[in-house]
Amino acid sequence: MEVRFLRSGDTGLVVQFGNAVDRAVNDRVLRLDASLRAAALPGVIETVPTFRSLLVHYDPLETTAAELTRSIEALLDRPQEGRRATRLWRVPVCYEASHAPDIAEVAERTGLSVEDVVSLHSGTRYHVYMIGFVPGFPYMGDLPESLVLPRRADPRLRVPAGSVAIATSMTAIYPLESPGGWHLIGSTPIRLFDLRWPAPALFAPGDAVRFEPITAGEFEAIRAAVQAETYRVPSEEILP
Amino acid sequence: MSAVLKVVQPGLHTTVQDLGRFGHQDVGVPVSGPLDSESLRLANALAGNPPGTAALEILVQGPTLEVAADSVRLALTGTQTGIEIRGDETAPRILPPWRSLRLRRGQIFRVGALSDSACAYLAVEGGFDIAPCLGSVSTYARGGLGGLAGRPLQAGDLLPLALEEATDRGEAALRQVPDLGLSRPVRVVLGPQDDHFTAEAVRTFLSAEYRISPNADRMGFRLEGPKLEHRDGYNIVSDGIVTGAVQVPGSGQPILLLADHQTTGGYPKIATVISADLPVVGRRRPGSSIRFAAVDVAEAETIRRRQEATLQRLARQLQPVAESGDIDLASLYSGNLISGVVSARD
Numbered sequence: 001m002e003v004r005f006l007r008s009g010d011t012g013l014v015v016q017f018g019n020a021v022d023r024a025v026n027d028r029v030l031r032l033d034a035s036l037r038a039a040a041l042p043g044v045i046e047t048v049p050t051f052r053s054l055l056v057h058y059d060p061l062e063t064t065a066a067e068l069t070r071s072i073e074a075l076l077d078r079p080q081e082g083r084r085a086t087r088l089w090r091v092p093v094c095y096e097a098s099h100a101p102d103i104a105e106v107a108e109r110t111g112l113s114v115e116d117v118v119s120l121h122s123g124t125r126y127h128v129y130m131i132g133f134v135p136g137f138p139y140m141g142d143l144p145e146s147l148v149l150p151r152r153a154d155p156r157l158r159v160p161a162g163s164v165a166i167a168t169s170m171t172a173i174y175p176l177e178s179p180g181g182w183h184l185i186g187s188t189p190i191r192l193f194d195l196r197w198p199a200p201a202l203f204a205p206g207d208a209v210r211f212e213p214i215t216a217g218e219f220e221a222i223r224a225a226v227q228a229e230t231y232r233v234p235s236e237e238i239l240p
Numbered sequence: 241m242s243a244v245l246k247v248v249q250p251g252l253h254t255t256v257q258d259l260g261r262f263g264h265q266d267v268g269v270p271v272s273g274p275l276d277s278e279s280l281r282l283a284n285a286l287a288g289n290p291p292g293t294a295a296l297e298i299l300v301q302g303p304t305l306e307v308a309a310d311s312v313r314l315a316l317t318g319t320q321t322g323i324e325i326r327g328d329e330t331a332p333r334i335l336p337p338w339r340s341l342r343l344r345r346g347q348i349f350r351v352g353a354l355s356d357s358a359c360a361y362l363a364v365e366g367g368f369d370i371a372p373c374l375g376s377v378s379t380y381a382r383g384g385l386g387g388l389a390g391r392p393l394q395a396g397d398l399l400p401l402a403l404e405e406a407t408d409r410g411e412a413a414l415r416q417v418p419d420l421g422l423s424r425p426v427r428v429v430l431g432p433q434d435d436h437f438t439a440e441a442v443r444t445f446l447s448a449e450y451r452i453s454p455n456a457d458r459m460g461f462r463l464e465g466p467k468l469e470h471r472d473g474y475n476i477v478s479d480g481i482v483t484g485a486v487q488v489p490g491s492g493q494p495i496l497l498l499a500d501h502q503t504t505g506g507y508p509k510i511a512t513v514i515s516a517d518l519p520v521v522g523r524r525r526p527g528s529s530i531r532f533a534a535v536d537v538a539e540a541e542t543i544r545r546r547q548e549a550t551l552q553r554l555a556r557q558l559q560p561v562a563e564s565g566d567i568d569l570a571s572l573y574s575g576n577l578i579s580g581v582v583s584a585r586d
Contacts, residue, residue: 006432009512010540012482014432021477033266048265048480050504055480057265060515060544065537132478132504135268135383139478176383193267195373195385201267 003076005069006053010060013068016053021141021169025052026129030206034084035075041068049205050130051139088208090234091173091188093122093164094219099187102152106166106183110146117185118213120144126171128207136175136193136201140209143169155181162188164211175201186211189223190233208238243309243404245364247397248348251303253458256368256387256399257361257499258294261376265503271483272378272386272499275299275359275458275522278418278551279318283363285555286315286340286412294370294377295363296393299458300525302351302360303393307343310405313365314349315340318420318523319357324350339413339561340365342406357420357523366403380500382459412558418551421520425533426513428486429540433476433508437488441468445486445510449529450494456526458500463530467492468510478506484513484521486532496530498522514540516547 006014015032018025026049033049036056043063048055058068095103095118107114126140133139143166151167156179159165163174165182174180175192188211192202203209214222225231257280260273274280274297281291296303298318306327315338316323322334323341327348335341337360343349354360370377370388379387388397434442450465463486474490481487485497487507494510498521513521514535524530535543 007429007512007537008432008480008482008509009429009484009514010537010544011484011515012432012480012512014479016479019477046263046265048503050479051477053479055482057262057482060541061548064541130478130504131267132480133268133502135264135385137268199267200264200269200374205266 007065008055011058013056013058013065014053015072018052021051023127029054039075041071084206086206086238087235088238089203091190091209091211092214092222093186093188093211094214094216095186096216098216099219100185102183103185106185109149112146120147121185122211122213126209128203128205128209130205131201134176134178138172138203139170140172141170143171149183151181152183155179164188189219189226191226243401244398245401246306246308247303247393247395248306249304250393250395251298252301253299254303254393255297255379256294256370257297257378258376259292261374261378264374268503269374270380270500270503272380275499276318276519278519280361281551282555283315283317283361287313287363287365289363289365289367293367295361298351298360298362300358301353304348304350306348307345309345309401311342311344312401313340313342313406315363316351316360318360319354321352321355324352338417340411357422358525359522364401365406366401369400369402382500410560411563413561414554415557415559416554418554420523422523425531426517426521427535428511428513428532429537430511430534434510436471436508437510438469438471444468446532446534449531451529452524452526454526458498460498460501461496463494463496468494470508475506476508478504481505482512484518485509486511514543516544
């Protein structure tokens with residue numbers, strides 16, 4: 001697909017690589033993001049990678065859309081640098097009914113058993129496509145085909161922090177209590193977003209995530225360790 | 241002894257804002273910052289501060305504050321509503337905005353209902369002694385971060401001042417009060433997804449009058465008016481959002497996104513307000529009407545450069561004013577300097 005440059009007023013330039021949620025398209029977004037960060041072009045304030053495009057926020061007093069477009073085209077013509085270093089995270093999740101308000105309904109609507117929902121969800125390695133909606137909210141995919149459901153018809157006004165949820169081809173974790181329309185199939189005791197960290201979000205776009213089932217008892221133990229700041233989410237560096 | 245402003249009455253929604261929190265939109269943290277950056281910068285110029293110093297943003301109904309410091313220098317901008325001062329030997333008096341003034345310990349001052357614009361800025365010399373959060377003091381109330389405990393002011397709050405007392409110097413006023421532009425059309429650049437709308441929808445958006453719904457907040461304005469028709473559905477794959485973007489959900493009623501908007505979203509955006517006109521939008525009151533006019537991005541950039549030059553000139557060319565005396569309003573507001581304000585009353 002052709003790269004398209006779209007205008008977001010005079011402070012944003014959208015570099016769009018496709019129209020669909022697609023790993024290859026997202027990889028191009030993340031590679032351009034890495035090149036742009038390395039290039040540190042004048043006037044670029046920050047970049048926001050999303051599923052299929054990169055939004056470049058710029059200061060129109062420092063550069064122009066025309067100049068920025070030329071510089072980005074030149075970057076795209078060059079062999080692309082690798083992506084940022086990425087990590088594989090192993091996230092503990094309690095799928096027991098007490099921690100998973102919608103899991104029975106998801107099983108019913110997908111025609112699967114609750115055990116199948118758990119093994120399918122925790123048996124897949126996910127890619128963090130982007131972070132948005134609320135601070136630290138990771139859009140991760142792709143779900144196994146048999147778990148794909150539309151969003152809930154009746155969004156909740158309050159979804160608790162740590163809720164592990166699915167909707168369409170995506171899974172996510174709610175980092176803070178917020179409204180939400182996804183199906184809640186589990187809960188994690190880990191913290192995803194903390195203002196005291198130098199980088200406030202645990203995951204970065206491009207990271208990989210696996211979910212590991214835990215019992216309600218283990219959930220409480222990890223939660224206590226998280227509160228005591230003695231718990232680290234298991235992770236390892238991976239090649240992009 | 242610490243120097244603070246005591247919050248007697250908080251006002252409708254008074255928050256601490258600097259020029260915004262940049263660099264974390266890739267992990268979903270909104271920029272926040274002022275609805276009207278121009279008035280924030282001018283308030284700081286009058287108070288003798290660098291332009292990005294955090295000040296109080298006042299929405300619609302202002303606060304009542306008490307000075308619990310030896311003295312403090314203040315400046316109110318963004319409105320023609322004055323500051324009412326009580327608590328000393330003289331009768332209550334009202335000092336006009338767009339100038340600095342010095343108050344002493346025990347004096348109580350109040351910014352009442354704003355008569356014209358939706359927002360005003362109250363800067364204090366030296367700024368507030370509040371630790372930044374992710375590089376900014378701006379309040380993002382939905383996420384509970386920044387400002388004073390991540391929320392709007394409440395009665396009883398103590399706002400810590402960076403200076404124990406005002407520096408010893410004369411007071412200053414602007415030579416010219418900027419036109420608030422409360423009734424002029426708001427300029428937009430079409431896109432990024434104007435091709436998701438029918439040609440008729442784009443024509444309608446650029447010609448119709450919309451009304452800003454009363455439930456407006458710092459995240460955005462819901463606009464009420466002619467429905468805008470999508471070409472093929474109203475869902476797009478979520479992408480990034482800039483402040484000023486006009487997104488159109490399935491209802492066909494546009495939403496103009498402001499300082500606290502989400503960083504990403506899944507509705508097509510028909511147009512984006514140019515950066516020079518964001519302050520003009522931020523000042524619009526819920527319930528008022530709004531019209532849009534299209535420019536191209538090169539024009540938007542030129543307009544912004546011109547506006548920046550004007551703003552810097554205004555901030556540089558301050559004139560001395562008497563310590564307590566009222567300035568000559570008639571000469572200050574002569575000519576067409578407040579045409580926007582006057583016409584906004586009808």
